[in-house]
Amino acid sequence: MRVTIFGASGLLGKALMREWKEDQVTGLSSKDADIRDPQQIGNAVKSTRPDWIVLAAAYTDVDGCETNRELAFAVNRDGAANVARAAKQHDSRLLFLSTDYVFDGKKTGPYEVDDARSPQSVYGRSKADAEVQLEEILPGCCIVRTSWLFGTGGKCFPDTILKLASTRAEIDVVNDQLGSPTYAIDLARAIMQLCGQGARGIVHVTNRGECTWFEFARAIVNAAGLKTVIHPTTTEEFPRPAQRPKYSVLSPSSLDGYGINMPDWQDALRRYLIERNS
Ligand SMILES: NC(=O)c1ccc[n+]([C@@H]2O[C@H](COP(=O)([O-])OP(=O)(O)OC[C@H]3O[C@@H](n4cnc5c(N)ncnc54)[C@H](OP(=O)(O)O)[C@@H]3O)[C@@H](O)[C@H]2O)c1
Numbered sequence: 610m611r612v613t614i615f616g617a618s619g620l621l622g623k624a625l626m627r628e629w630k631e632d633q634v635t636g637l638s639s640k641d642a643d644i645r646d647p648q649q650i651g652n653a654v655k656s657t658r659p660d661w662i663v664l665a666a667a668y669t670d671v672d673g674c675e676t677n678r679e680l681a682f683a684v685n686r687d688g689a690a691n692v693a694r695a696a697k698q699h700d701s702r703l704l705f706l707s708t709d710y711v712f713d714g715k716k717t718g719p720y721e722v723d724d725a726r727s728p729q730s731v732y733g734r735s736k737a738d739a740e741v742q743l744e745e746i747l748p749g750c751c752i753v754r755t756s757w758l759f760g761t762g763g764k765c766f767p768d769t770i771l772k773l774a775s776t777r778a779e780i781d782v783v784n785d786q787l788g789s790p791t792y793a794i795d796l797a798r799a800i801m802q803l804c805g806q807g808a809r810g811i812v813h814v815t816n817r818g819e820c821t822w823f824e825f826a827r828a829i830v831n832a833a834g835l836k837t838v839i840h841p842t843t844t845e846e847f848p849r850p851a852q853r854p855k856y857s858v859l860s861p862s863s864l865d866g867y868g869i870n871m872p873d874w875q876d877a878l879r880r881y882l883i884e885r886n887s
Contacts, residue, residue, distance in 0.1 A: 616666030623762030714854020760793030
């Protein structure tokens with residue numbers, strides 16, 4: 610099987626490139642092909658002739674999207690549509706990475722794949738719009754929604770906490786947003802299996818279990834054997850430009866249908882720390 614990954618230089622992209630050994634994989638960054646440019650994307654798809662395209666490229670600075678609205682939609686919505694059109698033209702399957710931020714966070718139980726989209730941020734809107742467009746352009750595509758991604762391939766929450774904890778005795782972390790952390794390696798392995806099984810439609814892929822950012826930070830510090838004290842705080846006390854969903858746990862039932870079991874997030878965190886220290 611031939612696979613082309615857009616966003617190969619990102620956090621998930623690096624994990625995909627590391628894990629995906631069985632197939633013939635081409636990884637592309639924005640320097641190789643800018644997804645805003647249909648011509649560049651068309652050429653990239655034509656020359657690599659993939660059975661599967663994995664679209665992990667995105668403008669992921671959630672707060673930056675609030676001030677750079679045009680860029681957010683140009684990359685995340687229109688860029689995704691460009692890739693879908695190229696996939697259609699060259700008869701490639703497409704797996705698109707989306708996010709828990711397509712939801713408003715008002716639910717109190719896990720989000721199912723057919724729950725209504727109601728994004729509260731520019732980033733969430735740009736990804737939700739992309740999902741809608743992709744379903745129109747390429748009805749057989751696979752949309753993988755994930756959340757709270759972490760890994761060694763880029764900036765992520767555990768890395769930020771560990772860096773802060775090395776210089777500070779105390780850190781305040783919000784305790785009123787609940788979600789599921791997801792290790793890039795585990796997500797990459799699930800994506801490989803989904804492509805192998807010819808997945809279609811929306812699939813939710815996160816590590817098992819849920820926590821608040823405060824609980825996640827405390828687990829990170831404890832697992833790393835650090836003495837830094839983590840204090841719970843609220844979103845109100847720690848405002849950010851983009852609104853985050855209060856609750857964004859994604860139900861694993863769509864993934865169960867493919868027989869894929871994700872490890873729990875605490876186990877994923879232990880493996881991340883080993884990878885980070887190696
Ligand atoms: N991070 C999270 O917590 C999270 C949560 C839920 C969903 N997701 C989704 O998961 C996917 C992967 O996220 P990530 O955290 O791995 O992203 P990331 O680390 O920010 O990497 C983004 C990737 O996109 C590429 N890119 C950006 N603009 C591009 C453009 N105009 N044309 C082509 N490539 C472009 C970057 O290439 P360069 O290096 O060349 O700039 C980079 O490879 C994204 O779709 C994201 O929306 C992420």
